[in-house]
Amino acid sequence: MNIKTPKKLIEVALPLDDINVACTREKSIRHGHPSTLHLWWARRPLAAARAVIFAQMVNDPGYERGLGRGVNKEKAQIERERLFGIIRKLVLWENTNNEAVLTEARDEIWKSWRETCELNRSHPDAAELFNPGKLPAFHDPFAGGGAIPLEAQRLGLESHASDLNPVAVLINKAMIEIPSKFSGNPPVGPFPVATGKKDRTYEMHEDWAGPKGLAEDVRRYGLWMKDEAFRRIGHIFPKVFLPKELGSGEATVIAWLGSRTVKCPNPACGITMPLMSSFILSSKKGKESYVLPTLESDGKITFKVQSDCPEKFGDPSKGFKRGLSGIFECISCKTITSRNYVAEQAIKVGLGTLETAIVCEGKNGRIYLPANYIPPQELPPIDNAGLTIKLSENPRDVWCRNFGLITPADLFTNRQLVALTTLSDLIKEVRLKVKSDVLKSNKQNVDLEEKALAYADAISVYLTLSVNKVADRCSIVCGWDSSRDSIRNTFGRQAIPMVWDYAESNCFSDSSGSFANALDQTVKSILMLMPGADGFVVQADAQNQTVSAGKVISTDPPYYDNIGYADLSDFFYVWMRRSLRGIYPDLFATMAVPKVEELVALPYRHVSKRAAEKFFLDGMTEAMHRLAQQAHPCFPTTIYYAFKQSDTTDVGTGNTGWETFLEAVLAAGFAICGTWPMRTEMSTRMVSSGTNALASSIVLVCQQREANAPTVSRREFLRELKVELRDAVEVMIGGAEGLSPVAPVDLAQAVIGPGMAIFSKYSAVLEADGRPMTVHSALIIINKMLTEGGDEFDADTQFCLAWFDEHSWVSGEFGKADVLARAKGTSVDGVRDAGVVEAGSGKVRLLKPVEYPADWNPEEDNRTPVWEALHHLIRALQSQGESAAGVLLARMPELAEHIRSLAYRLYTLCERKGWADEARGYNELITSWLGIEAASHEAGHIGGQAKLDI
Numbered sequence: 001m002n003i004k005t006p007k008k009l010i011e012v013a014l015p016l017d018d019i020n021v022a023c024t025r026e027k028s029i030r031h032g033h034p035s036t037l038h039l040w041w042a043r044r045p046l047a048a049a050r051a052v053i054f055a056q057m058v059n060d061p062g063y064e065r066g067l068g069r070g071v072n073k074e075k076a077q078i079e080r081e082r083l084f085g086i087i088r089k090l091v092l093w094e095n096t097n098n099e100a101v102l103t104e105a106r107d108e109i110w111k112s113w114r115e116t117c118e119l120n121r122s123h124p125d126a127a128e129l130f131n132p133g134k135l136p137a138f139h140d141p142f143a144g145g146g147a148i149p150l151e152a153q154r155l156g157l158e159s160h161a162s163d164l165n166p167v168a169v170l171i172n173k174a175m176i177e178i179p180s181k182f183s184g185n186p187p188v189g190p191f192p193v194a195t196g197k198k199d200r201t202y203e204m205h206e207d208w209a210g211p212k213g214l215a216e217d218v219r220r221y222g223l224w225m226k227d228e229a230f231r232r233i234g235h236i237f238p239k240v241f242l243p244k245e246l247g248s249g250e251a252t253v254i255a256w257l258g259s260r261t262v263k264c265p266n267p268a269c270g271i272t273m274p275l276m277s278s279f280i281l282s283s284k285k286g287k288e289s290y291v292l293p294t295l296e297s298d299g300k301i302t303f304k305v306q307s308d309c310p311e312k313f314g315d316p317s318k319g320f321k322r323g324l325s326g327i328f329e330c331i332s333c334k335t336i337t338s339r340n341y342v343a344e345q346a347i348k349v350g351l352g353t354l355e356t357a358i359v360c361e362g363k364n365g366r367i368y369l370p371a372n373y374i375p376p377q378e379l380p381p382i383d384n385a386g387l388t389i390k391l392s393e394n395p396r397d398v399w400c401r402n403f404g405l406i407t408p409a410d411l412f413t414n415r416q417l418v419a420l421t422t423l424s425d426l427i428k429e430v431r432l433k434v435k436s437d438v439l440k441s442n443k444q445n446v447d448l449e450e451k452a453l454a455y456a457d458a459i460s461v462y463l464t465l466s467v468n469k470v471a472d473r474c475s476i477v478c479g480w481d482s483s484r485d486s487i488r489n490t491f492g493r494q495a496i497p498m499v500w501d502y503a504e505s506n507c508f509s510d511s512s513g514s515f516a517n518a519l520d521q522t523v524k525s526i527l528m529l530m531p532g533a534d535g536f537v538v539q540a541d542a543q544n545q546t547v548s549a550g551k552v553i554s555t556d557p558p559y560y561d562n563i564g565y566a567d568l569s570d571f572f573y574v575w576m577r578r579s580l581r582g583i584y585p586d587l588f589a590t591m592a593v594p595k596v597e598e599l600v601a602l603p604y605r606h607v608s609k610r611a612a613e614k615f616f617l618d619g620m621t622e623a624m625h626r627l628a629q630q631a632h633p634c635f636p637t638t639i640y641y642a643f644k645q646s647d648t649t650d651v652g653t654g655n656t657g658w659e660t661f662l663e664a665v666l667a668a669g670f671a672i673c674g675t676w677p678m679r680t681e682m683s684t685r686m687v688s689s690g691t692n693a694l695a696s697s698i699v700l701v702c703q704q705r706e707a708n709a710p711t712v713s714r715r716e717f718l719r720e721l722k723v724e725l726r727d728a729v730e731v732m733i734g735g736a737e738g739l740s741p742v743a744p745v746d747l748a749q750a751v752i753g754p755g756m757a758i759f760s761k762y763s764a765v766l767e768a769d770g771r772p773m774t775v776h777s778a779l780i781i782i783n784k785m786l787t788e789g790g791d792e793f794d795a796d797t798q799f800c801l802a803w804f805d806e807h808s809w810v811s812g813e814f815g816k817a818d819v820l821a822r823a824k825g826t827s828v829d830g831v832r833d834a835g836v837v838e839a840g841s842g843k844v845r846l847l848k849p850v851e852y853p854a855d856w857n858p859e860e861d862n863r864t865p866v867w868e869a870l871h872h873l874i875r876a877l878q879s880q881g882e883s884a885a886g887v888l889l890a891r892m893p894e895l896a897e898h899i900r901s902l903a904y905r906l907y908t909l910c911e912r913k914g915w916a917d918e919a920r921g922y923n924e925l926i927t928s929w930l931g932i933e934a935a936s937h938e939a940g941h942i943g944g945q946a947k948l949d950i
Contacts, residue, residue, distance in 0.1 A: 003129075004119040005634050006112070010055035010701050011674050012062055015084040020679040022047035022091035029093055037525035038171050038465045038572075039472055040145030041494045041563050044556050044640060044697070047091035048678045049151040052638050052699055053138070053554055054090060054105055057155070058083060059112040083108065096154075097530045106156040106532065109135065116634050129550070129633070136632050139551040141542040141623065144168050144565075146175035148554050149535065153180070156532040162540035162547050164594055166587045167569040169539045170576060174465060176535030178458045179211045183531055186213045188441045188455075189220035189434070192227075215526035218462045221434060222519040225426045225463060229515070230508050233422050236377045236415055237506050240360055246367055251360040254511045255487055256371070256415075256504040257281070257291070257480055261352035262328075262337070262345050269333035271299050274354050275342070275500045276319035276328075279309060280482040281357060281368045289368045290316055291357040295331050303356050303370045325498060326403065346404030353413065353476075356501075359485075361511065366485045382417045383425075384409045386574050389591050392567035394604055397495045400477060405498070408574045411475045411490075419507045420474065420575065423467045423515060427579040430463060431456045457583045462526065464579045466518040468572045473513035475571075476502045487513045494563050496571060539587055541597050542623040548630035556640040556697075557623070560616060560657025561601040566593040599623065601657070617660050624668030628704050636673060639665070642697040662756060663775045665702065671709075671760040674701035675753020698753065709763040714773060717765045718781070721758055725785050728754035729904075747904060755782035783912075793898065795825040796834050796865035800846060801902075803837075805909060808918060809848050817844035834863045836871070849875040849921060858892040866898045870906075873899060873932070874921045882928050886935020893936065900929060 023045040030036055035043050061079035086105055095101045117132040138152035143161035145168070153159035153176050161172040186208040208216075239250045259274040274293060281289040290309040294302050309316040320328045326339035345351070355371035387409035391398050405411055412420065434456035439449065472489045477496060479488045480503040487503045490496065505513025540547060542557070558565065570592050577588040595605070601616035603609045631637050641661055665672070676699040712720075729751055756778065759765060765773040793801070799821050806812065814828065817839075821828050832839045835853075837846055849871040856872055858864050869892055877885040889896060903922045910919035925932075 003123060003633050004116075006059040006116055006119070007062070008056055008636055009058045009060045009080070009083055010052065010638065010676070011636060012060040013080055013084075014051070014055055014676055015087055016676060016678070018084075018088045019047060019051045019091050022051075022093065023679045026093055031521075032524040032528050034147070034150060034175060034525050034528055035145065036521045037174060038145075038167075038468060039489075039491055040168070040171060041491070041565065041568060042556070042559070043145035044147045046096065046147055046151055047093070048697070048699075049148045049554070050155065051087050051091050052676075052678075053148070053152050053155055053157075053552075054087060054109065055083075056554060056635060056638050056701075057109045057112060057157075057552065059115060096528065102154065102156075102532065109155060109157075120634075136635070137551045139548045139553055140555045141540070141545055141548060141553070141627065142555045142557045143172045143537070144556060146172040148556060150175050150529070152552070152554070153535050154530065154532050157552065158533045159535045160547050160551065161535070161537045162542070162545055164539065164541050164597060165565055165569055166539060166584075166593060167572050167576065168565075169537055169587060170461065170465075170580070170584075172535075172537040174461055175529060176531065177537045178461060179214065179526070179529040180531040180533070180535045182214045182455060182458060183210050184208065184213070187216040187220065188437045189217045189224075190437070192220055192223040210530045211526050214458070215523045217434070217459055218466075218526060219519065219523045221430050221459055222463055222466060222515075222522070224433070225423065225430055226508070226515050226519070228429075229419075229422050229426055233380065233418055234508060236379055236418060237508050238374060238377065240358065240369065240373050242360070242362075242367065247363055251362060251367060252509050253358050253374070253506050254361055254366070254509050255359045255480065255506065255513070256355055256374075257357040257359065258353050258355045258371075258413075258502050258504065260500050260502070261354050262342055263349075264330045264333060264335060265337055265341050266330065266333045266335040269330060269335065271295075271330070271332050272301075272352060272354070273328065273330045273332070274301060274320065274356070275351075276356070277321040277500045278319045278482070279313060279316040281305065281359075281480070282366065282485050283482045284485065287365065291368070291370070293331055293356075299332075301331065301354065302372070305357055305368045305370050319501070321500075325500075328500075343402050343404075346402075350404055353502075359480075359503075361509065377415070379414050379418055382414060383421050384417070386578050386591070387417070389570070389574070391496070391570060392564065392595065394564050394567045394602065396602075397564040397567050400496050400498045403498045405477070405496075408571065411477060411496070411571070412471075413476055413502075413504055416474050416476070416504060420467065420471055421578070423470065423507070424464070424575055424578045427460050427463050427467070428582070431460045431583075434459045460580060460583060462522055463519075464576055466515065466522045467579065468575055469518035469521065470505075470507050470513065470515050471572065471575055474505050474507060476504070478503050478505070478513075486511070490571065491568070494568065496568065542599065542626065543597070543619055544622075545626060546630070548627055550630070550632055552635045553627050553631045554638040555627070557620065557661075558598070558600045559642060560660060561603075561612070562657070564600060564602055566595040566598045566600075567602075569593045601660070613656065613660055616657075617664055620661060620664035621667045624665050624670060628669040628702075631704070633704070637670070637702045639700045639702060640697045641700060658752075659775050659779060662752075662779075665700065666705075666756075666760050666775065669705055670702040671705035672700055672753065672756045673703050674757070675699065675750060676701070677750040698750065700753070705760065705763070709761060711764045711766055712762045714765060714767050717758065717762075717773070721755060721781065721785065724758055725751065725755055725782065747908065752779065752782060755779075755785075793867075793902065794865050796831045796836065796863070797867040797902065799824040799826050799831055800836055800865065800867040801905070801909075803844070804846055804906070807846070808915060809846055811843040811845040814839065814842045814844050830863070831865070834865050834868055835861075836865060836868045847871075849878065854879070858888075864892065864895070866895055866902050869895045870899045870902050870925075874925055877925060877928060877932070878921065882931040883935045885925075885928070885932045886937075887939045889932055889936040890939035896933070896936075900926065 026045045026047050062076040086108060089095055089101045090105050113135055114132045117130040120126055120130045123130065135157055137160060138149065138157040139160040140149045141162050143149055143163045146161060149159040149161040149172060159176050161176060163169050239252055242248055242251050259276045261272045261274050264271050264273045279290045279292055281291050288307055289305060291303050291305050292313060296302055320331065322329050322336050324339055326342040327337060329336050357371055358369050358373055360367040360369065388407045390406055391401055393401065409417065435452045438452040438455050472491060473487050475490045477490050477499040479499045479501060481488050487505050507513065507515045510516050538547065573593045581588040599616060599619045601612040603612045606612040606615055627637055678697050678699055759778045767773055802820055803817065817828050821831065828839050828844060831837050837844055852872050852875045873885050873888060876888050903925050907919050907922035
């Protein structure tokens with residue numbers, strides 16, 4: 001008996017613009033955001049995860065009880081708008097833990113589930129699959145940073161998360177498993193006695209609902225840990241005594257600044273030369289500060305700090321740097337090193353360090369002093385246990401290896417190592433204190449030692465995450481941000497870089513990089529973790545896991561070769577292992593993060609790029625097959641996919657990772673039944689930077705393909721694709737009423753969805769020779785259909801399209817233009833009379849928008865190609881803004897849809913050819929379209945009565 005499955009909202013419609021606005025805004029929220037619990041390199045916004053899971057669970061009202069019978073379209077749209085209203089509230093950051101909003105969303109999920117159960121109550125597996133009193137559980141097999149399982153839990157689903165990476169597993173335990181275990185319990189830790197101020201936290205949280213008690217205990221034991229660490233090693237972080245002109249008295253050091261050094265390659269010189277890439281300490285206006293080196297007669301280098309930089313030092317923003325990373329000029333003999341020399345010396349004898357300046361916290365801001373204000377400190381012995389493993393030989397993501405930083409221990413100064421090992425080792429003592437306090441207080445009704453130990457383990461996890469946050473801003477590859485007067489973190493990008501001018505934070509200050517700061521962020525993050533159901537986390541390989549059985553699935557798998565998660569995770573893993581190996585012996589059984597099975601196509605792990613691609617394809621196919629076979633049959637599976645940058649060629653926009661991933665999805669037995677481009681990425685680089693950085697993740701909505709899916713010929717596929725894709729593109733560029741259209745930069749990726757939906761519903765599309773069409777071929781066809789065509793445009797516009805494709809704005813031969821014009825059903829004289837080309841002296845050239853006359857009136861123009869109307873709109877928009885463009889559009893409303901369609905086509909053409917400057921005008925027009933249309937309606941589509949003043 002077939003399962004009667006109502007179509008879900010995500011298969012039909014979404015308020016995409018509202019979701020994207022919320023995602024974009026969320027990226028700027030730091031304080032209290034769960035992402036600040038611990039760094040992860042590719043975390044989805046909570047708003048996107050929440051909206052996708054809700055729409056994945058809720059029935060679409062456009063189909064009567066999901067049986068394929070259409071209902072009244074008007075009623076369906078009213079009901080759909082009601083569901084959109086829930087999503088619009090649900091994605092707002094302010095409503096993250098708004099119980100009224102969450103209850104409304106959970107009620108809709110329950111309503112849809114009970115309807116589905118009612119439809120299938122006669123099914124032979126009804127008892128197993130359709131329990132109206134219990135929602136299906138949720139699973140994310142590539143849990144990563146935990147955003148998706150966290151939002152499933154918030155929506156009331158029992159949430160399961162798994163990942164191969166131990167760092168990801170621990171993050172997920174902290175996000176969904178631990179809070180659900182200890183929610184609602186009061187704190188057991190004693191008040192910190194040395195805070196120096198009234199303890200208001202207890203007064204604020206007397207009800208101890210949700211994770212408040214847990215967060216408070218993390219704060220209390222964290223403060224004890226900080227005080228105890230300072231008692232043991234605080235002397236290696238001394239304060240400074242300020243001179244009278246700087247305010248006198250003691251000041252806390254925020255950071256020690258230093259430079260890497262190498263022996264000068266000139267044998268006649270041979271000094272220890274500083275590899276300073278900048279002399280700037282602060283570039284804030286009115287507070288400029290520079291650290292300037294002086295070579296003494298004995299060959300030593302001293303430093304002074306002053307508010308100006310003499311001309312003899314050259315460009316202070318470059319320091320001694322003279323080219324690419326690793327190329328520097330000697331302060332003494334002016335010899336310039338080669339990158340190879342510095343790398344060779346770094347690996348053979350190691351780079352040195354030279355302290356240059358210190359940064360203090362003053363009454364009126366930062367105070368910069370030369371390094372000799374504080375004499376060198378004698379350090380206690382360093383225990384490097386577990387820190388001497390080799391970092392991965394990943395040439396792209398682990399750059400520091402090129403310059404001798406081979407082990408995790410090499411990434412820290414001796415003082416940093418003392419601080420981090422002391423904090424890490426103290427966690428074991430905290431664990432014993434928590435256990436003892438729980439048993440003594442018994443406030444949590446804990447009458448078994450095992451439960452007391454579980455709570456102690458939980459506190460240990462959060463304090464370990466806090467130490468990791470310190471490590472991220474307490475390594476020798478952290479630089480100083482002179483524009484913000486603060487320390488940069490290790491992972492400013494998805495790599496472990498090489499930094500020549502480093503900043504060493506004081507982990508006992510209250511500034512960025514301190515344990516107090518990290519602890520505060522951890523506590524605020526815990527307070528946002530309000531579980532709506534239980535959570536469970538295990539370490540599992542997605543290729544052979546069985547956790548997905550019978551569960552709703554939404555996941556964000558690795559993106560081909562974009563990020564070497566395991567390689568980067570070693571930085572944090574060594575500290576986690578030091579603190580938590582006794583608690584999670586299986587999770588931390590290996591010296592480093594498991595890498596062999598990780599599903600990323602990194603060539604350095606394989607014999608070739610092709611072998612890496614095959615490894616990814618085979619592994620991802622198996623992982624997707626697991627999902628297709630195990631997922632709950634009543635719900636689609638949603639899969640996020642994005643990549644750094646598209647590969648644009650003369651055949652369209654594609655990407656090896658994207659194609660390989662799609663092959664894996666289809667080979668696993670999935671059919672694609674919907675796609676949604678969502679703005680989940682931090683990057684805002686568009687055509688303005690000369691690149692096409694993807695601004696979206698594409699959320700694939702997948703269902704298991706019918707076992708008896710038919711085959712189809714190439715000709716039939718093309719015929720169906722032409723009709724369906726045209727309609728889909730119209731919806732994307734037109735948008736629903738009140739919603740923004742898909743941005744041009746995303747269209748090439750977004751249109752893949754409806755195209756692949758047609759391709760994937762068949763068991764095969766057969767070429768003329770009988771062979772199955774490849775994913776690569778299908779993508780080329782889809783891209784060509786997006787960029788080619790133009791039959792709906794007038795003859796003059798068709799000529800301009802073809803001529804622009806060949807010549808852009810550059811002149812071409814008249815003879816070629818004449819042949820092309822005749823083929824398109826027009827003439828060169830005709831397009832010249834239309835006012836869109838310049839023709840003379842045997843040459844023909846398209847006019848740029850800036851060359852179009854400002855006094856043009858479409859009502860007085862007897863020949864107005866869509867090409868001309870579009871470029872007049874661009875001229876008006878760029879010179880006078882949306883209002884002027886809207887007034888102009890009001891005088892030719894019948895051309896509006898053609899204008900917009902042509903703008904998309906031209907943007908895609910420019911993107912394909914790499915014409916960034918040409919693409920910008922079309923992108924600006926589309927992104928401003930709603931405003932232009934609004935201005936047009938305000939002016940009124942009333943022909944000559946519309947006021948035109950441009």
